[in-house]
Amino acid sequence: MSQDHESLENLLSEDRHFPPTAQFAAAANAQPDEYARADKDPLAFWDEQAKSLQWDSPWSKTLDWQSPYAKWFIGGKLNASVNALDRHVSQGRGSRVAFHFEGEPGDVRTITYAELLTEVKKAANALIELGIKAGDRVAIYMPMIPEAAVAMLACARIGAPHSVVFGGFSAEALLSRIQDADAKLVITADGGFRKGAAFALKPAVDEALKGQHNVEKVLVVQRTKQETAWTNRDIWWHEIVARQSSEHVAESFDSEHPLFILYTSGTTAKPKGIFHTTGGYLTQVAYTHKMVFDIKPETDVYWCTADVGWITGHSYIVYGPLINGATQVMYEGTPDTPHKGRIFELIAKYGVTILYTAPTLIRTWMKWGDEFPQAHDLTSLRLLGSVGEPINPEAWMWYREVIGGNRCPIVDTWWQTETGAIMISPLPGVTATKPGSAMNAVPGISAKVVDDNAVAVGNGRGGYLILDQPWPSMLRGIWGEDERYKETYWSRFDGIYFAGDGAKLDDEGAIWLLGRVDDVMNVSGHRISTTEVESALVSHESVAEAAVVGAADAMTGQAIVAFVILRGGIEHANGDELNKALRDHVAKQIGAIAKPRQILIVNELPKTRSGKIMRRLLKDVAEDRAVGDATTLADPNVMKLISEGLQSAKSED
Ligand code: PRX
Numbered sequence: 139m140s141q142d143h144e145s146l147e148n149l150l151s152e153d154r155h156f157p158p159t160a161q162f163a164a165a166a167n168a169q170p171d172e173y174a175r176a177d178k179d180p181l182a183f184w185d186e187q188a189k190s191l192q193w194d195s196p197w198s199k200t201l202d203w204q205s206p207y208a209k210w211f212i213g214g215k216l217n218a219s220v221n222a223l224d225r226h227v228s229q230g231r232g233s234r235v236a237f238h239f240e241g242e243p244g245d246v247r248t249i250t251y252a253e254l255l256t257e258v259k260k261a262a263n264a265l266i267e268l269g270i271k272a273g274d275r276v277a278i279y280m281p282m283i284p285e286a287a288v289a290m291l292a293c294a295r296i297g298a299p300h301s302v303v304f305g306g307f308s309a310e311a312l313l314s315r316i317q318d319a320d321a322k323l324v325i326t327a328d329g330g331f332r333k334g335a336a337f338a339l340k341p342a343v344d345e346a347l348k349g350q351h352n353v354e355k356v357l358v359v360q361r362t363k364q365e366t367a368w369t370n371r372d373i374w375w376h377e378i379v380a381r382q383s384s385e386h387v388a389e390s391f392d393s394e395h396p397l398f399i400l401y402t403s404g405t406t407a408k409p410k411g412i413f414h415t416t417g418g419y420l421t422q423v424a425y426t427h428k429m430v431f432d433i434k435p436e437t438d439v440y441w442c443t444a445d446v447g448w449i450t451g452h453s454y455i456v457y458g459p460l461i462n463g464a465t466q467v468m469y470e471g472t473p474d475t476p477h478k479g480r481i482f483e484l485i486a487k488y489g490v491t492i493l494y495t496a497p498t499l500i501r502t503w504m505k506w507g508d509e510f511p512q513a514h515d516l517t518s519l520r521l522l523g524s525v526g527e528p529i530n531p532e533a534w535m536w537y538r539e540v541i542g543g544n545r546c547p548i549v550d551t552w553w554q555t556e557t558g559a560i561m562i563s564p565l566p567g568v569t570a571t572k573p574g575s576a577m578n579a580v581p582g583i584s585a586k587v588v589d590d591n592a593v594a595v596g597n598g599r600g601g602y603l604i605l606d607q608p609w610p611s612m613l614r615g616i617w618g619e620d621e622r623y624k625e626t627y628w629s630r631f632d633g634i635y636f637a638g639d640g641a642k643l644d645d646e647g648a649i650w651l652l653g654r655v656d657d658v659m660n661v662s663g664h665r666i667s668t669t670e671v672e673s674a675l676v677s678h679e680s681v682a683e684a685a686v687v688g689a690a691d692a693m694t695g696q697a698i699v700a701f702v703i704l705r706g707g708i709e710h711a712n713g714d715e716l717n718k719a720l721r722d723h724v725a726k727q728i729g730a731i732a733k734p735r736q737i738l739i740v741n742e743l744p745k746t747r748s749g750k751i752m753r754r755l756l757k758d759v760a761e762d763r764a765v766g767d768a769t770t771l772a773d774p775n776v777m778k779l780i781s782e783g784l785q786s787a788k789s790e791d
Contacts, residue, residue: 166567281330
């Protein structure tokens with residue numbers, strides 16, 4: 139058994155169960171027979187779910203599976219934006235609020251489905267005027283404002299795959315994504331509001347576009363009204379969109395037409411362009427949004443606190459909830475601006491009933507203290523969700539008691555950019571939950587925990603999480619990198635999708651996620667690869683070699699700890715200054731989210747005889763543990779030297 143595998147075996151036993159109340163269960167969208175219906179015939183089950191979308195042409199076959207390539211709903215045609223918007227308006231729901239938008243400075247916009255549709259039609263017409271055609275890629279680099287959703291839906295409407303790049307990424311990261319997708323247009327904003335101040339976005343676009351690219355135009359939303367440098371490539375959103383017709387007849391696209399590309403970290407420095415298509419993706423996001431969040435669109439107010447720059451924002455702010463006709467809260471800023479009760483104040487203000495957030499924020503709230511949530515009326519809440527990383531039982535219990543008033547079911551949802559939609563989660567109203575467990579695969583999905591030989595482990599055992607049947611919202615590939623797609627996901631276990639996560643089955647067969655088993659870190663729910671940060675570090679003039687590990691961190695789940703060897707002749711007497719320079723350099727290369735928490739200057743790195751860095755040993759050091767088995771090191775003394783070096787550095791502090 140491999141080393142990774144052994145560490146997957148450790149898990150405290152958890153005996154607490156929280157069954158749904160009879161009242162919740164009676165009214166729940168998901169009823170217990172959901173699993174049996176799906177198990178009986180998964181394809182027929184997904185066929186039935188797909189029928190809840192509006193199709194312009196029916197499909198002739200549900201699935202074409204030539205491992206590892208799936209096509210769903212073959213021959214069917216539909217338009218994503220029509221499903222999210224036109225359908226509600228034409229069926230008399232145009233006056234329903236789609237978004238209660240709250241800017242960080244407190245500016246408010248209420249946008250109905252009819253208004254959102256008009257904006258999307260105008261934006262689609264503007265894209266057409268700018269020469270964007272079906273199949274062209276559009277990069278979107280925006281703050282959390284309604285125009286981000288409008289831009290995505292306008293792209294979808296005309297069949298131009300969008301590639302949303304998180305607004306916190308650097309110019310370099312933006313450029314590499316623009317290049318990889320060969321984007322023709324960038325949609326951005328002058329800036330946004332965060333932590334009480336305006337930050338600029340447009341200068342990063344200008345900086346990025348100094349590189350090689352085929353971007354013809356940059357469409358700029360005016361959000362902050364700050365000074366913005368201008369070139370003749372730039373166009374103000376309000377100028378071009380405002381003068382467009384509010385009529386736009388959407389074209390139908392093939393079920394397998396690419397809907398979007400979203401870059402995510404893998405085990406190498408180059409991010410992977412995960413791409414998703416239309417029919418299957420929309421089917422699964424709509425189904426899971428309805429069942430996992432128990433959405434009742436007439437009465438619920440749903441709030442997912444993610445940014446549209448991540449898959450959670452794509453699937454559970456833009457596509458799933460809008461297809462289901464939900465009313466949502468969208469918030470631009472940070473949870474502590476202007477005070478630490480901001481999220482709770484907004485829950486009370488809008489009567490939020492369903493809250494979907496990340497464990498890192500829950501742990502931050504715990505640290506800030508119960509007085510902040512307690513100062514607001516949170517009794518409107520009826521369901522809580524968690525996503526992005528394993529939620530520790532203490533945080534789960536706190537979420538339940540302090541935010542949910544012991545009344546709300548919690549859905550801990552496991553999924554990935556690659557899976558497109560929720561794969562493992564309790565069904566509220568059906569599942570008796572356990573604090574810290576994502577429980578079981580949702581209906582229609584097959585997830586297993588296997589050993590090194592792909593044999594399913596029994597209850598009480600740990601192993602690798604795999605998905606052994608295709609699912610509608612699965613990635614269709616890595617943009618332009620077919621070999622990498624096969625190698626990354628389908629080669630560890632031949633023909634089986636390996637998610638990169640370790641998991642354990644408890645005595646009752648519930649799934650407990652145990653984090654990544656590859657070189658991918660999870661910092662506040664954001665995926666960052668160790669190699670990505672290492673390459674950023676070695677691109678600095680002072681650095682000869684770097685090794686990066688994700689060390690356990692009480693607040694962010696994992697934190698980035700870097701071990702760095704300096705180039706000959708570089709003094710590190712002035713450690714603080716160098717430390718800052720290196721951290722800033724990583725922020726410039728990737729984005730502030732990738733800044734290491736700690737940088738430790740060392741003279742050697744632990745390597746095997748074949749030259750592979752043994753990160754496991756560095757992780758022991760970073761987590762302040764006794765260093766594990768170092769016998770396979772080329773030089774077994776290295777770890778002693780590193781530990782001693784760090785001890786003496788500590789005593790000098
Ligand atoms: O390690 C798992 C963790 O996040 C990874 C996927 O990251 P990303 O593609 O950025 O998508 C995040 C939002 C869906 C997974 O491989 N992860 C996500 N949700 C959970 C989780 N780990 C444990 N429990 C979860 N609920």
